[in-house]
Amino acid sequence: MPRLHPNIVDANRRKIERVALRLFCAQGFHGTSMREIATRSHVSLGNIYNYYKTKDELFTSIVNHYGQVMNTQRDRLLESIHAPFERDEILGLASRIRDVVYRYGDFWLLMYVDVTEFRNRHFEKFFLGLADEFRNRFRREFSQPQLRRGLKGLDPGMVFAAMWMQFFNYFLVERLFRGRRHFGMADAAVVKGLSQMYERVWRR
Amino acid sequence: MPRLHPNIVDANRRKIERVALRLFCAQGFHGTSMREIATRSHVSLGNIYNYYKTKDELFTSIVNHYGQVMNTQRDRLLESIHAPFERDEILGLASRIRDVVYRYGDFWLLMYVDVTEFRNRHFEKFFLGLADEFRNRFRREFSQPQLRRGLKGLDPGMVFAAMWMQFFNYFLVERLFRGRRHFGMADAAVVKGLSQMYERVWRR
DNA sequence: TCAACAAAAATGAACGTTTGTTTTTTAATA
DNA sequence: TATTAAAAAACAAACGTTCATTTTTGTTGA
The missing domain is CATH 1.10.357 (Tetracycline Repressor; domain 2)
Structure with missing residues (x-):
């Protein structure tokens, strides 16, 4: 059963969160779209939702x-x-x-x-x-x-x-x-x- | 040619800005919609645009x-x-x-x-x-x-x-x-x- | 050793809302 | 009645999220 190695999962989460943190800080939570986070972190829009159930959960995770x-x-x-x-x-x-x-x-x-x-x-x-x-x-x-x-x-x-x-x-x-x-x-x-x-x- | 008395114009602006200030502070600029400002200040959505060209201009005016x-x-x-x-x-x-x-x-x-x-x-x-x-x-x-x-x-x-x-x-x-x-x-x-x-x- | 397979991960189109703004319509007033 | 103010409707774009589809990947059997 193929499953992503935990290290890779962590790395992906860090990559997403690093980008999201930068954007949230520069233009606020509501001013930042999931699409922009996806584009800039080179993760597809849909795939982000495999890591975080919602945009709020992404914010909480960063905090x-x-x-x-x-x-x-x-x-x-x-x-x-x-x-x-x-x-x-x-x-x-x-x-x-x-x-x-x-x-x-x-x-x-x-x-x-x-x-x-x-x-x-x-x-x-x-x-x-x-x-x-x-x-x-x-x-x-x-x-x-x-x-x-x-x-x-x-x-x-x-x-x-x-x-x-x-x-x-x-x-x-x-x-x-x-x-x-x-x-x-x-x-x-x-x-x-x-x-x-x-x-x-x-x-x- | 009917024109609103300057005092009334000022009063309307203050009414809009007071509500907008409260909302901007509680949920941010992008988290606040023009519709919510309109509803809560009892001014129709379209009419706000008779007072401010854009949402940004409203923010600037408040500041x-x-x-x-x-x-x-x-x-x-x-x-x-x-x-x-x-x-x-x-x-x-x-x-x-x-x-x-x-x-x-x-x-x-x-x-x-x-x-x-x-x-x-x-x-x-x-x-x-x-x-x-x-x-x-x-x-x-x-x-x-x-x-x-x-x-x-x-x-x-x-x-x-x-x-x-x-x-x-x-x-x-x-x-x-x-x-x-x-x-x-x-x-x-x-x-x-x-x-x-x-x-x-x-x-x- | 390596195709075949199944399960997970990644993708991007699609969905229904909501957004800021514009346009059209109605109401009010000198 | 002419002109402005107010309201309502309409618009295209963007939003968060979902979903069907494709790609990737570790395991298996020959």
Whole structure:
């Protein structure tokens, strides 16, 4: 009984999803036709329906697949941090976030597609409990006496979340909104400045 | 020669655009049909084309109209600030940004629609020169000796832009991404914490 | 070793809707 | 009644999906 080798099935799905992701991000879900996905991925229109029951299922599959990739990236990023409030590590955090935003820019665009065409149905989970995960992961680092003294009552989890979101948002605006230099200075200067700023919140 | 009174024409346009804005935000540009806009605004399909040549023109008209409203809001917001780095004014800034995000949430969603379906064609201008406008408007405030001493070389324009974007981004995530309490604490606590943080950047 | 076979995969035409827009018809008004 | 506004009907194109058909492919029997 002839059956496609699982590796080939996976490869075909990846090929379709890669093309579909690009198109969904550039022209939205409803603005992208199955015909265009078929043509550009060199898979016949009918055959796509052997891999996905509906267009919605194709979208969901992309979100889930890339969602796993992004979770892995986030974990790796967090694991590389050992002193979350030292200037050098803040610089490193910024640089890694920049990488993630620029390398996986399409994924973040897909998030906007989800917000505007699906009321954030698929992506809601990505924001839930973000700060709490920070607090959990850096419990030890956040409770160091020197840091707590410097923060003078400021919640370290909140400060870290602020830092994290700030860098993400900065690069997302630069990348996705073409807000070239929206801080009025080069990326490197912004990163340097913000790193100084966040270090100064607790250290003088 | 009977001709509609300009006020009535304007009222009709507003009626159409209000409905279209809501629909574009909830299901995207391509996901919204002219028929649905017609039905919900109680204007016949054919008649909409007496007001707008094409669907694209309707979209553009909405962006321009609400863009003016948002620019006015931003100007009023900035005019209310006299000491940009005092804790009380930072709290006020946060509260006003919150208002703008919650009252005009649809407008920001439209920005995401524009990014994902028009490559940010209509909204690009909204980010250009943002920080430079801050620097211009607060030239006097930013050059106060006490502040400059406290900032120790940090660019006040950058710090203010960071603050501005931070509050906007925080409330946008809360409002549009349903990231309920994504900092792991209530809005009021976040605002209080961030205000303390930004004051502490320059004042001890 | 290799044609014959059966099952799966791939294809593209076809289907019924829905789309944006245009054209035609009707209603309203100075 | 002349002119515009509003409504309704009509149009071609495009949509997501289905389906009949062809091609491919691993196995089998000689």
